[in-house]
Amino acid sequence: MxxxxxxxxxxxYPNGVRAVDGLDLHVADGEFFALLGPSGCGKTTLLxxxxxxxxxxxxxxxxxxxxxxxxxxxxxxxxxxxxxxxxFPHMNVSENITYPLKVRRVAMAxxxxxxxxxxxxxxxxxxxxxxxxxxxxxxxxxxxxxxAIASQGKVLLLDEPLSNLDARLRLEARTFLxxxxxxxxxxxxxxxxxxxxxxxxxxxIAVMESGKLRQLGSPREVxxxxxxxxxxxxxxxxxxxxxxxxxxxxxxxxxAVSVAGGSLPATTVSVPADAEVTVGIxxxxxxxxxxxxxxxxxxxxxxxxxxxxxxxxxxxxCDGTLVGVTVPEExxxxxxxxxxxxxxxSRVLLYDRDSGELLARQPTPxxx
Amino acid sequence: xxxxxxxxRIGFYVLICAITLFFAVPMLWIASAPFDSSPGLGVHWxxxxxxxxxxxxxxxxxxxxxxxxxxxxxxxxxAVTLFAALASYALSRVRIPGRDALLYGLLLLSSVVTGTxxxxxxxxxxxxxxxxxxxxxxxxxxxGGLLPAAIFILKDFVDAVPxxxxxxxxxxxxxxxxxxxxxxxPVARPGLxxxxxxxxxxxxxxxxxxxxxxxxxDKQPGAVLMQTLTDEGGxxxxxxxxxxxxxxxxxxxxxxxxxxxxxGFRFHGGIKx
Numbered sequence: 001m002x003x004x005x006x007x008x009x010x011x012x013y014p015n016g017v018r019a020v021d022g023l024d025l026h027v028a029d030g031e032f033f034a035l036l037g038p039s040g041c042g043k044t045t046l047l048x049x050x051x052x053x054x055x056x057x058x059x060x061x062x063x064x065x066x067x068x069x070x071x072x073x074x075x076x077x078x079x080x081x082x083x084x085x086x087x088f089p090h091m092n093v094s095e096n097i098t099y100p101l102k103v104r105r106v107a108m109a110x111x112x113x114x115x116x117x118x119x120x121x122x123x124x125x126x127x128x129x130x131x132x133x134x135x136x137x138x139x140x141x142x143x144x145x146x147x148a149i150a151s152q153g154k155v156l157l158l159d160e161p162l163s164n165l166d167a168r169l170r171l172e173a174r175t176f177l178x179x180x181x182x183x184x185x186x187x188x189x190x191x192x193x194x195x196x197x198x199x200x201x202x203x204x205i206a207v208m209e210s211g212k213l214r215q216l217g218s219p220r221e222v223x224x225x226x227x228x229x230x231x232x233x234x235x236x237x238x239x240x241x242x243x244x245x246x247x248x249x250x251x252x253x254x255x256a257v258s259v260a261g262g263s264l265p266a267t268t269v270s271v272p273a274d275a276e277v278t279v280g281i282x283x284x285x286x287x288x289x290x291x292x293x294x295x296x297x298x299x300x301x302x303x304x305x306x307x308x309x310x311x312x313x314x315x316x317x318c319d320g321t322l323v324g325v326t327v328p329e330e331x332x333x334x335x336x337x338x339x340x341x342x343x344x345x346s347r348v349l350l351y352d353r354d355s356g357e358l359l360a361r362q363p364t365p366x367x368x
Numbered sequence: 369x370x371x372x373x374x375x376x377r378i379g380f381y382v383l384i385c386a387i388t389l390f391f392a393v394p395m396l397w398i399a400s401a402p403f404d405s406s407p408g409l410g411v412h413w414x415x416x417x418x419x420x421x422x423x424x425x426x427x428x429x430x431x432x433x434x435x436x437x438x439x440x441x442x443x444x445x446x447a448v449t450l451f452a453a454l455a456s457y458a459l460s461r462v463r464i465p466g467r468d469a470l471l472y473g474l475l476l477l478s479s480v481v482t483g484t485x486x487x488x489x490x491x492x493x494x495x496x497x498x499x500x501x502x503x504x505x506x507x508x509x510x511x512g513g514l515l516p517a518a519i520f521i522l523k524d525f526v527d528a529v530p531x532x533x534x535x536x537x538x539x540x541x542x543x544x545x546x547x548x549x550x551x552x553x554p555v556a557r558p559g560l561x562x563x564x565x566x567x568x569x570x571x572x573x574x575x576x577x578x579x580x581x582x583x584x585x586d587k588q589p590g591a592v593l594m595q596t597l598t599d600e601g602g603x604x605x606x607x608x609x610x611x612x613x614x615x616x617x618x619x620x621x622x623x624x625x626x627x628x629x630x631x632g633f634r635f636h637g638g639i640k641x
Contacts, residue, residue, distance in 0.1 A: 014463075051539055052539075053535050053538070053539070072538075073535075073538045073539045073541075074538060074539060074540060074541025074542065075541065078539060079539070079540075080535075080536065080539045082532040082535070082536055083532075084530060084532055086530065086532035086533050086535070086536035088533060088537075088550075088551055088554075088555070089555060090554040090555060090557075099537070099540060099542075099550070100540035100541065102550075103537070103540055103541050103542045103546055104541060147540075151540050151541075
């Protein structure tokens, strides 16, 4: 088991594209680490650079404190599961799982034993003689995992491990994968473009955009306090409301921000009053107030309600600005109703209008 | 069911029958003539005998020419498959500027290289290399002629083999040799088999190249010898020729059946299965 240290890493393709651009990252021993970002953000390139399949142009990669930047992929002690699983079609499950051992000329008896043990761990018993084409998607994925585990790498790399499974199977595989990683305690880095997957699986998430790191933190931090509007937009199954606003008052512990014809409470920030900001508030943190509201609030008219299962996403027109808010099932107001929206100050995030970066709170924020 | 419709259908089927007959008659001839005691140029129910087979086996050059054919064609097929595999793998995996132009250029020119247009230059070239009247020389020229198309077909096939197979093996520590032996070759085997049969069949029927380059009758392959199968009088030897034609067609048919039963004729380019 080992950690991964990445310093000033850049991977530049021959056509001049800087797919990974000066990245510093530390993955702790035994951590389940997610690389998250939209397609083309360089997350897969970063994973492949860690594996050694892409040469690093600048910087260093260390695995278990050893510099492996110029080491061949096979000598780095990494195991990798590819997006398409890359199971060898002419070998059966058993041969696939033990191929890493065959390469190292491990004795046949040891190989058979490893195949049976690993297959047992991943509930693949009885499938050892099958060819990959005779397996379901979920089984293929487990064979690919079994092969990676059998190779006994110090670090496990997963490229979009769940993307080739259908929606229902994906949830099952997610739980399975998280439990497996916990049981094995192996340092694991996985790439995904699905924010829900990253939030559900990872101990820590690195959100990437155009080869750069935009935020690094636990799923809770990344969800509750996105460091910039890019992350705010990307994380969350219902998009965060990002509204233009003006800091109204910055007195005392709780300030306010004028937005969309109304106002919202906000913890004081290090910007003067009247400063132009972008106000970020998740639909989940807005509530439709019942009765009279005296404090800061948004007033508007319901435009449309979308059913999301246990809750509904209601879009409210507040003085020409559309604001999303989620309400519990069967309490959705019908379109045309006038509603008042409130939010706790700790959930209202203020971003710099130009840079899109989160504005620091003045007093240390109370953990929410 | 208007009379016009009926007439059109009748006309259509008569046409189909005529076309079928046109292609069936030679087949029937090759099936019947070898077993007939007095084979002619027409098709009729044979007067059964195996005498023609005995005559053919005793013919001084007939069976030997089959051996020559096998020698030349196996060499060509193996050489084409080997070189096409290496070239197509490299062309598929390495980015070379102007690669597609190179491939299309090769394909276009290949029809000229072994065709009639290049007859004289090829002869002169082989003469200067001292490869006139050499079966190896014939195989070499035919390999050159078939390679561009073989590379073109095989590259499409290799393109369809996902790179992640090789990368996966690399991450597990396999050397280049191990990757080729354990992963690339087995995955590409149906494509290689297809190319090998295609090259064999193409060279088996090639008349022009051996006709140009071989002098001695004991080195000639079946395709060339066939036209010299005459009796003492100079007319066509109708006892040996039908049997020879039948035997000559067997290797090709056997190869097709063999490969078809093992792999089926699949081309993996174009649409991914």
